[in-house]
Amino acid sequence: MSEARRKAAPARKAKRHWALRALGWFLGLFFLGIIGGVATFFIVYQTTEIPDINKAFTTNTTTVYYSDGKTPLGSFYDQNRHSVPLAQIPKRVQDAVIAAEDRTFWTNPGISPTGMARAAINIARGEQLQGGSTLTQQYVKIMYLTQERTASRKFKELFIATKLSRSQDKSKTLEGYLNTIYFGEGAYGVSAAGDAYFSQPDPAKLTVPQAALLATVLNNPTIFDPEDKDATTKKRVLGRYQYVLDGMRQMGTITDAQYAQYSKAVPPLKKKQKSDRFKGPNGFLLDMARKELLRLGYDQDEISGGGLKVVTTFDVNKQKDMVAAATEKLPKKNRQNLHIGMAAVKPGTGELVAVYGGPDYLTNQLNWATLRGRPGSSFKPFAVAAALQDGKSMWDTFQGDSPIEIQGKKLRNELNTDYGTVNLLKATEQSVNTAFYDLVDNQMGDDGPSKVVDAAEAAGIPASKTLEDDRHNPSTVLGPDAYASPVDMANAYATFAADGKAAPVHTIKTVTNADGKVEVSEKRLEKQIKQAFPPDIARMVNFALQNVVEKGTGERAGQLDRPVAGKTGTAGGVAIEHRAENAKCDGCKEGDDTLTSWWTGYTPQLSTSVLYRAGKSGESDLDPFSSDPAFFGGNWPVRTWLAFMEPALEGLPDEGFPEPDDDDIKDSPTPTYTPPQTTNTPTNTPTSTPSNTPTNTPTNTPSSTPTKTKPTKTPGWPPIPTGGPTTAEPTRTPNQPAAG
Incomplete structure (x- = not known):
């Protein structure tokens, strides 16, 4: 054997010895870790004591307060x-x-x-x-x-x-x-x-x-x-x-x-009557606060028994004023089937300071302040904002005569009234349907309705499938479907009042746990406040909506005797009690009934929306409740609004809106405004009637009070959902609602 080979063998032996040593160390550490873990577990186990039963378990009731943090609103459960x-x-x-x-x-x-x-x-x-x-x-x-x-x-x-x-x-x-x-x-x-x-x-x-x-x-x-x-x-x-x-x-x-x-079906419930703590209008406030706590991540166990102190945005005095207005200032006819939804929001903050969802939560859990309805012409301010963003001016002119042809359909004003050529300011003031069709569907491009939807959502109207589906509906500007609730509308209009700043509407100010630690505060919302519209655009919308109060469809609101802006809204269609008959007569009753009636008005300090509906599902005809030709937004909704706003604003300074730029409100040369001429059409004439239908022109001019137009016919009506406490919403409507 050579000397080189004799020297190589020991080297191989040393390498194997090193590997075995490393393995031995690894196994030793591994077993040492196991022993240490077992020992640690044993020590901790031996030293762990089973504590006394949690005495606080029986006393941790969650209490809800008004915005002052001192006045109890109630608690969620016994x-x-x-x-x-x-x-x-x-x-x-x-x-x-x-x-x-x-x-x-x-x-x-x-x-x-x-x-x-x-x-x-x-x-x-x-x-x-x-x-x-x-x-x-x-x-x-x-x-x-x-x-x-x-x-x-x-x-x-x-x-x-x-x-x-x-x-x-x-x-x-x-x-x-x-x-x-x-x-x-x-x-x-x-x-x-x-x-x-x-x-x-x-x-x-x-x-x-x-x-x-x-x-x-x-x-x-x-x-x-x-x-x-x-x-x-x-x-x-x-x-x-x-x-x-x-x-x-x-x-x-x-x-x-x-x-x-x-296993075929769950057994029927036989629930006891709810606690009296939910009785009356305040039950809706407690329910809204509970739902917001759930959205904030609290579970039911924590909400009912977590010992929380919940301070809401509801102002105790304004809430009393709203309940008084909604229960006292309304038509006297058959009040049992008449429903009012009201909501008031503080501009710039999104604080919901007062809500009226109904007279008694225990009797009916449908909250008419949060259920969405057809906004009618109260959706037009979003079209004004969208037009201004699109480069239009308040002095641009549009077709005020009736009818106007859009996408092959002839769409009309209330009572088929002709207004001549009108500018956007006048169209808003008088709620001229054809001018808004001309603006949105002709002058704002193929995506005009979509721009209106964008503006509405920017202002604070929640995105929804219904609104998304109507992005290409020529009648979107007239609010034909269930787009918004009074809470939504009050908050969206508050965006204009706040110089274009949109804040998320909310009902919870703070949540403090049983240990006194503040877990939730309004600071969480600061980053969500956004500049939805440039101030100059918001100010021009305010300018136009002040004109509605000064000389348009909302003149009655001027009784507040301070700067006010707002818009009426009336949506028509076929009431639920008339739909079977309407189907039999091939749509002869379409547009005859008033299904929703709105007034949303605001000052720089407070934005309040009022909605009237009728019937169990809110889909019945409002007209029998009023002595007017129809249940106009400029009548009872404004009256109820005034009954709340007058005491609610008492003691607050008489604050005005920021003025638009002088160049924006300088009247450019426009065609002379022609007094309206009314064309009466037969009651059951469909909207597709040729324009050369004989007409009768009265000598008197119509008042600023709006009326309903007949919507274009659509086949059939789907069944009305009755649903649970949060599901009663109207069905889809024809392409052209009545609006004013």
Whole structure:
């Protein structure tokens, strides 16, 4: 063997020795880590003490206040609790909850390894921690810990749950859980839940389907709300309910035949009457505040029992003024079927200072202040803003005669009135439909209606599928479909009052937790306030809408005796009670009825919108409630508005609007304005009647009060949705609504 080969062998031996040494170190550290982890777990486990039951659990009622932070508005729920021993809770009720929340409850160590892994992944990602995975963990969180979602709280929960599972009989844990878990509707524990949902406080008298539905709800009372009429929610509730029943079948609690019978549909509710705390108009305020808290990320458990102090934007005195106006200053005829929605917003802030959604929340949960309706001509100010942004002037002229042909259809003014050639200022003042058709559909290009939609959304009208679908509808400028609610309109007009600054409308000022920490404040909204329109454009819109009050369709609002701007709106169509007849006569009644009547008016300090509707679904005819030829926006809506605004503005300075630039309001040469001449058409004449139809011209000129035009005919009417508390909205309307 050569000397070179003899020297190579030791080198190979040294390399193998180094690899083995590295592996040995790695294994040593690995096992040391395991030993250290086990030792740490053992030490922490031994030193972890099960704390006293959370005494605050029974006292943490969330209280809601008016904007002053001192005057109570109310609270969300009677925190209904009634503990019963496990012996009085039948096995079917116990098994329903176990099947829903923790099917390995009787055998697991109180924690879920998969739940721990999910928590670790969330921590690593910086995401929000989720609730306990096992029934024991959920019980520990409720009774022994705070509701905070932090890593330290989560790991403490795991140790307490493990120790509790080893030191306490499982039956005792189940009893505590069944008497403390939140089921929604202010009900804590299965006894209170049975009473809230089925008027049955004795768990022993709950049926299998009733027990399964309660177990369905407790997972998340918001997303599994059995009263929600939304089709998606109903499907979700049924799916979860069937999941619970399937678990009970696997556990042997029910048979296959019983599962087949019970799983077809959820059992009917037999709910107790809501607490008087929701009685009257203020119930709508509490409901709106609750919904905003949900949007802010609070769950139902925190909202009802988190000990929160919620300060709303509602002004206690202005709220009283609004309720008085809406209940006292309205037509005397058949008030039971007449509905008023009102909302007042502080310009520049988006604070909703007063709302009237109806006389009694307990009687009818339809909030007429938040339900969208047809805005009619009250949508025209957005067309004015869009035109000014498009380079048009208030002194540009348009066709005021009726009819005007747009996309092959002849569209008309109220009473088929001829106004001659009018400028945009006069068209706005007198609410001339044909001039706005000419402006939007002829002079603003093919995307004129879309520009109106953009302006409306910039001002604060929420984007919606209905509005999106009408981006190419020639009648969009006349608000033919359910675009906006009084809350939306008050806030959108407030944008003009605030020199073009749009602020998100809201009802919550601050939320303070049980420890006194402010969790939510209005500072969250500062970045959302935007300059929606240049100040010069907003000022020109204000200028035009002040003319509406000074000598146009809203003259009555001038009684406020301070600078006021605003716009009327009236939308016509076929009332729900006339639709069957209309279908039989091939559209002979289209446009005969008034379906919505608006006045939205504002000062620099306050923007208020009033909407009148009629009938159970808000789709009945308003005309029988007024002695006028039609239920005009310039009459009762303005009267009701005045009854609120006069006391609401008392003591505030007589503030004027910022003046537009002198060059903008300097009247350019325009054709002389010709007094209107009215052309009466037969009542049932369709809008497609040739222009040479014989007419009769009266000698008198019409007043500034608007009337309705007949919309073009469309085939049939879809059924009116009655829906739940937030779903009653009108059907789509024909292409040309009546508007004034």
